[in-house]
Amino acid sequence: MTGTRRPPRRLVLSWIALLALLGATVFIAYLPLGTANTVIAMTIAALKGTIVAAVFMELRERNPLTLTFAGAGFFWLGIMLWLVLTDYMTRPNFPPHLHWGS
Amino acid sequence: MPEARPARQFVDLRQQHDVARLGMWVFIATEVLFFGGLILAYCVYRSGYPAEFAEAARHTKIVIGTANTAILLTSSFLVAWAVEAARLRESRFAALLLWTAALLGVVFLSLKGAEYAMEYHERLLPGLDFSFASPQAHAVHLFFSFYIVATGLHAVHVAVGIAVLVAVGIRAHQRAYLEAYHSPITVAGLYWHFVDLVWIFLFALIYLPGRSG
Amino acid sequence: MSEARNYLTEDNSIRSWLLTTDHKRVAILYFIAITVFFFIGGAAAALIRLELLTPQGDLVTSDTYNRLFSMHGIIMVWFFLIPSIPSTLGNFIVPLMIGARDLAFPRLNLTSWYLFIAGGLTTLYAIFVGGVDTGWTFYTPFSTIYSNSHVVLAVTGVFIAGFSSILTGLNFIVTIHRLRAPGLTWYRLPLFLWSLYATSVILVLATPVLAITLLLVALDRAFGIGIFDPSRGGDPLLFQHLFWFYSHPAVYIMILPGMGVVSELIACYSRKAIFGYKFVAWSAIAIAGVGFFVWGHHMFVSGQSAFAGLVFSFMSFIVAVPSAIKVFNWTATMHKGWISYDAPMLYALGFIGLFTVGGLSGLFLACLAYDVYVTDTYFVVAHFHYIMVGGMVTAYFGGLHYWWPKITGRLYPEYWARAAAILIFFGFNMTFFPQFILGVLGMPRRYHTYPPEFQIWHVMSSTGASILAVAYALPLFYLGWSLFFGQRASANPWQTTGLEWQTPSPPPTHNFETPPEVKRKPYDFTTKGKARAQNA
Numbered sequence: 004m005t006g007t008r009r010p011p012r013r014l015v016l017s018w019i020a021l022l023a024l025l026g027a028t029v030f031i032a033y034l035p036l037g038t039a040n041t042v043i044a045m046t047i048a049a050l051k052g053t054i055v056a057a058v059f060m061e062l063r064e065r066n067p068l069t070l071t072f073a074g075a076g077f078f079w080l081g082i083m084l085w086l087v088l089t090d091y092m093t094r095p096n097f098p099p100h101l102h103w104g105s
Numbered sequence: 106m107p108e109a110r111p112a113r114q115f116v117d118l119r120q121q122h123d124v125a126r127l128g129m130w131v132f133i134a135t136e137v138l139f140f141g142g143l144i145l146a147y148c149v150y151r152s153g154y155p156a157e158f159a160e161a162a163r164h165t166k167i168v169i170g171t172a173n174t175a176i177l178l179t180s181s182f183l184v185a186w187a188v189e190a191a192r193l194r195e196s197r198f199a200a201l202l203l204w205t206a207a208l209l210g211v212v213f214l215s216l217k218g219a220e221y222a223m224e225y226h227e228r229l230l231p232g233l234d235f236s237f238a239s240p241q242a243h244a245v246h247l248f249f250s251f252y253i254v255a256t257g258l259h260a261v262h263v264a265v266g267i268a269v270l271v272a273v274g275i276r277a278h279q280r281a282y283l284e285a286y287h288s289p290i291t292v293a294g295l296y297w298h299f300v301d302l303v304w305i306f307l308f309a310l311i312y313l314p315g316r317s318g
Numbered sequence: 319m320s321e322a323r324n325y326l327t328e329d330n331s332i333r334s335w336l337l338t339t340d341h342k343r344v345a346i347l348y349f350i351a352i353t354v355f356f357f358i359g360g361a362a363a364a365l366i367r368l369e370l371l372t373p374q375g376d377l378v379t380s381d382t383y384n385r386l387f388s389m390h391g392i393i394m395v396w397f398f399l400i401p402s403i404p405s406t407l408g409n410f411i412v413p414l415m416i417g418a419r420d421l422a423f424p425r426l427n428l429t430s431w432y433l434f435i436a437g438g439l440t441t442l443y444a445i446f447v448g449g450v451d452t453g454w455t456f457y458t459p460f461s462t463i464y465s466n467s468h469v470v471l472a473v474t475g476v477f478i479a480g481f482s483s484i485l486t487g488l489n490f491i492v493t494i495h496r497l498r499a500p501g502l503t504w505y506r507l508p509l510f511l512w513s514l515y516a517t518s519v520i521l522v523l524a525t526p527v528l529a530i531t532l533l534l535v536a537l538d539r540a541f542g543i544g545i546f547d548p549s550r551g552g553d554p555l556l557f558q559h560l561f562w563f564y565s566h567p568a569v570y571i572m573i574l575p576g577m578g579v580v581s582e583l584i585a586c587y588s589r590k591a592i593f594g595y596k597f598v599a600w601s602a603i604a605i606a607g608v609g610f611f612v613w614g615h616h617m618f619v620s621g622q623s624a625f626a627g628l629v630f631s632f633m634s635f636i637v638a639v640p641s642a643i644k645v646f647n648w649t650a651t652m653h654k655g656w657i658s659y660d661a662p663m664l665y666a667l668g669f670i671g672l673f674t675v676g677g678l679s680g681l682f683l684a685c686l687a688y689d690v691y692v693t694d695t696y697f698v699v700a701h702f703h704y705i706m707v708g709g710m711v712t713a714y715f716g717g718l719h720y721w722w723p724k725i726t727g728r729l730y731p732e733y734w735a736r737a738a739a740i741l742i743f744f745g746f747n748m749t750f751f752p753q754f755i756l757g758v759l760g761m762p763r764r765y766h767t768y769p770p771e772f773q774i775w776h777v778m779s780s781t782g783a784s785i786l787a788v789a790y791a792l793p794l795f796y797l798g799w800s801l802f803f804g805q806r807a808s809a810n811p812w813q814t815t816g817l818e819w820q821t822p823s824p825p826p827t828h829n830f831e832t833p834p835e836v837k838r839k840p841y842d843f844t845t846k847g848k849a850r851a852q853n854a
Contacts, residue, residue: 007193010186018182022175028309029171032316040317048309051178052302059185060298068495072130076137079523082610083138084145087559090614090626091149098153098244098551113828114413114420114497124422124496131488135526142530142560146545149556232541243544243551250543254534 017058024051122288129292133299136262140255140303147251147310150244157244159315164229164245165252169220170312173213174304180209181301184270184294187277191287196280199290203274206297210267217260224249255307262300269293324727324824339424340827342725345410347431352398352406353794355438359393362386364787367749367780375767383766384451385467391454393445396476397438399710400568403575404486404521405434407717408514410725412490414818414825415508417499417834417853422492423485430485437479444471453764455565458546458557462538469539473532480525480532483571487521490514499817499853501836505599506852508816508840509585509592512599513578516606520567520574524610528564531557555621562613570609573673573705574602576713577644580666583716584648585840586814587663588655589847594647595840601640608637618689627686634684641677645670656847660812661735665716668743672708676701679754694764697757703750712742715793722797723811727824728804734796741789748782815842815849 028047032040057063062073091097115121151158187202221230228236231250239245273293325342335343366386369377378386409427413420421427444450450467452460461469494515498507535557537543544550546557585592592598614622614630648670657663679701683689692698722730752775761772768776810819815838821830834853842850 007195008190008198010182011189014182014185014189018178021178021182025171025174025178028313029167032313035317041314044309044313048305051305055181055298055302055305059181059301060295069127069130072127072134075523076134076141079134079610080137080141080144083141083527083563084148086611086614086626086629087145087556087563088148088152089629090555090559090622091152093623093625095623097553098150112424114418114422114424120496124492127496128423128426128488128492131491131522135484135488135522137526138523139526139530142527142534145560146534146556149553150551153553154551231543232537246544247551250545254537254543258533 013058017054021051021054024054122291125288125292126295129295133295136299136303140258143251143255143258144306144310147255150247150251151314154241154244154247157241158248159318160239160241161245161248162311162314163316163318164227165312166220166223167312167316169216170308173216174308176209176213176216177301177304180206180213181298183209184297188287188290188294191277191290196277200274200278203270203277203290203293207267207270207274210263210270214260214263214267217256221253252311256311259300259303259307262303266293266297266300270297322822323826324822325827326727326824328827337428339420339428341409341413341421341424341427342825342827344424344427344431345406345408345725348401348405348409348434351431351435351438352402355393355397356790358442359390359398360787360790362390362393363783366390367783369766370768370776371773371780373768373770373773378766380766381451384453384764385445385449387764388450388453389445392441392450392472392476394706395454395568395572396479397434397441399572399706400483401434401486402572402710402714403579403717404490404514404517404571405430405482407579407714407721408486408490408575411721411818412493412511412514413497414724414821414829415511415816416494416497416502417817417830417836418493418497419829419833421489422497423489426485427489430482430489433485434479434482437475437477437482439475440478441472441475444468444475447471455561456532456535456557457561458535458538458554459548462535462546470536473536477529477532477536480529483521483525487518487525490518491522494518499834499836502852505596506836506839507599509581509595509598509602510575510578513574513581513602516602517571517574517578520571520606520609524564524567524571527560528568531560531564534560555617558617558620559613559622562616563610566613566616567606567609569702569705570605572710574605576669576673576710576717577602577641579713579717579720580648580669581644582816583662583666583720584651585843586720586812587658587660587666588652589658589814589843589849590651590655591839591841591843592647593650593653594643597643598647601643604640605637608633608640612637615684615689618686619693631684631686635681638677638681638684641673645674645677659736660719661730661732661739662716662720664736664739664743665712665719668739669709669712669716672704672712672743672746676704676708679704692757694762695757696753696761696763699763700750700753700757703753708746708750712746715739715742718793718797720812721818722800723807724818724823724825726801726804727807727822728800729807729811730800730804731796734792738789738792738796741785741792745782745785745787745789749779749786750782752776752778752782810849813849815840815852817852820851820853 024047028044031043056073062070111118111121183202183206187199190199190202224230225233228234229249230253231246235246237245270293273289277290325340338344369383375383448468450469450472452465452469456473494511534545538545544552546552546554548554581592581598611633612630614626615634618627683698683701719730719735756772756775759772761768807823809822817834820834836852838850838852840852
């Protein structure tokens with residue numbers, strides 16, 4: 004490929020890293036680690052997401068305003084998850100017992 | 106043919122590009138909350154039925170799921186590459202990259218369709234003759250409700266993305282984009298990367314739980 | 319003064335209107351649409367109040383009554399209140415106020431109007447074929463399993479209209495960030511823009527949650543996916559969490575623009591800068607932010623955990639603070655100002671009084687123990703009507719009159735306008751104050767029959783409603799009259815500050831002959847009350 008058609012290094016490295024993380028997360032899923040399985044899976048997903056956002060979506064090079072907009076959705080999602088789960092975690096009868104008497 | 110002048114409400118092309126990008130990020134924030142509502146439902150029910158959700162997740166097709174993830178990640182790589190190519194005035198090469206990414210998107214949807222067909226035959230799809238032999242079938246039903254709505258909505262977004270990539274690719278092929286003006290590729294790219302991002306999380310929530318059980 | 323070329327006279331073909339990207343024309347298109355919806359929703363209200371004149375359910379069946387209040391709520395919330403100020407006054411004034419030629423995304427703006435119309439027609443069709451009986455709140459599992467009404471159609475209409483909201487908010491956010499005239503820093507922005515910005519943040523972050531929620535309702539109903547069905551392990555409360563996560567911030571979508579208008583009106587008709595500008599500006603942001611933490615106060619008796627109820631109650635008290643700050647600052651602004659009682663000012667004063675009453679009644683409802691007593695009674699109905707109608711609709715009328723000369727190039731007849739404003743205030747209080755009393759006496763909401771001892775209050779309320787109906791119809795006539803026979807307006811008939819008054823009335827299509835450059839803070843009045851334009 005000519006110079007202008009060569010894929011940029013940062014993109015190639017990111018792609019390889021993403022595929023490697025994919026392989027890792029699938030492999031680890033089969034290891035019996037209890038609740039750590041979920042934590043690790045979500046952490047790896049977050050890592051992959053960060054790579055996509057920072058490198059592919061070029062958030063690394065953006066100004067604070069763009070970063071704020073990019074983060075706002077996730078931050079608000081966090082609020083929703085946190086407050087709603089607060090209800091469910093403190094409810095005495097969730098999940099409902101469907102088979103009363105059985 | 107290239108649009109060298111900004112629209113009347115903008116001072117220059119740089120401002121127009123900046124504004125277009127900002128607008129796409131605001132749109133992405135709305136999509137985060139759109140899918141987020143589904144994620145909330147998943148979290149609530151998984152916290153209530155952890156064992157059943159793990160059991161249900163074991164019935165998903167991890168080979169297809171993993172392949173699809175790799176396909177989307179690669180297509181994202183190609184789209185990011187296309188943006189760089191456009192910046193270096195390789196407009197036609199960028200078109201090629203965008204179309205290849207779109208093709209990968211089509212492959213993704215085909216695999217998804219095959220996956221749905223298999224699950225339909227296994228009677229795992231809610232509303233479509235669902236049947237699961239277990240006293241906790243209702244929780245498995247909830248899992249697959251989330252599964253089909255989330256991946257279905259995601260597939261719709263992929264389809265839209267494919268159309269956008271093809272259209273932008275056509276314009277790129279017509280050398281409509283310069284180093285100074287290629288914001289449609291950037292903005293379309295942001296959308297496509299976001300679709301990839303959603304899938305990364307859906308994959309972790311749908312295909313991975315319960316594998317070690 | 320002259321028939322110069324302006325945005326109205328430039329190309330008057332239907333095609334030019336339906337394909338316009340001029341924010342001012344899009345605003346007019348929205349204005350026509352929401353006015354139609356206002357009267358449709360009002361017709362439903364009229365039938366409701368007619369039924370409630372007598373204790374027996376003798377005008378309509380209970381099923382029809384359910385459909386009436388559902389239609390009233392859906393139309394008024396999504397097709398009048400939410401778009402009202404942002405899509406009409408906002409669309410028109412925002413680019414003018416920041417010295418821009420248009421919004422950031424003009425074609426998206428037009429698209430949002432078409433989405434609004436598509437959603438509105440779908441909902442009207444749903445009503446035409448029988449409507450829904452679920453209330454505007456679509457609670458599950460009634461809406462998903464047991465209702466025999468057109469739920470899927472109705473939620474589809476609202477779903478489509480939701481995208482209209484999102485696009486408007488997106489447009490405003492990017493515009494206010496990036497298209498401000500040179501010299502227009504954030505602290506030089508008129509407060510209307512701070513309020514619209516805060517509104518837009520809510521529009522963009524909350525509406526998508528409504529979209530997914532309504533989609534799940536439609537899917538649950540159509541395919542039985544059971545996500546809210548208790549017999550299948552689902553939780554109906556999950557629907558309420560998702561629904562109110564949007565719908566509580568939605569009420570701030572409805573009121574914040576009104577507050578922004580009131581800031582403009584109080585400054586102009588007191589000929590004085592708003593007292594505590596920064597506090598008023600940031601209070602809008604605070605309302606938008608904290609407003610996302612209080613939704614559970616709609617669910618105190620629903621079955622959510624006591625702990626969650628506690629958290630939501632506490633946050634609901636907090637969210638009242640920034641609103642109170644605004645009321646105090648508006649009042650302080652008027653102190654030692656040069657007050658004039660033009661119609662827009664009458665509306666602004668009405669807003670302050672009625673919003674305060676409505677807001678205070680909200681504090682009663684934020685109190686867990688008291689809410690258990692008055693929840694789902696007319697106390698709640700009175701509370702939100704004081705805010706929405708007494709507050710928001712009043713502010714909308716105030717802004718409409720204030721900017722009428724700018725939008726149409728005509729002055730409205732002042733005495734008719736003042737009469738209408740006073741009649742609205744009187745009719746409103748007569749309609750809704752008795753409802754506070756009814757609520758405390760125990761009258762449940764959404765019931766079309768009641769014990770005979772409540773009748774006196776219902777008769778009072780319905781009488782007030784008939785006065786209100788006349789009062790709301792009046793502007794239709796005199797504003798319409800002014801379009802043809804009203805005195806022509808100068809660029810700045812109120813002699814106030816603000817960039818929108820530095821261009822002719824009506825403005826040319828491109829807004830400003832030369833792009834303005836801002837040199838002053840907003841509301842820059844001398845001690846004698848003389849205005850100094852922001853770009854002077």
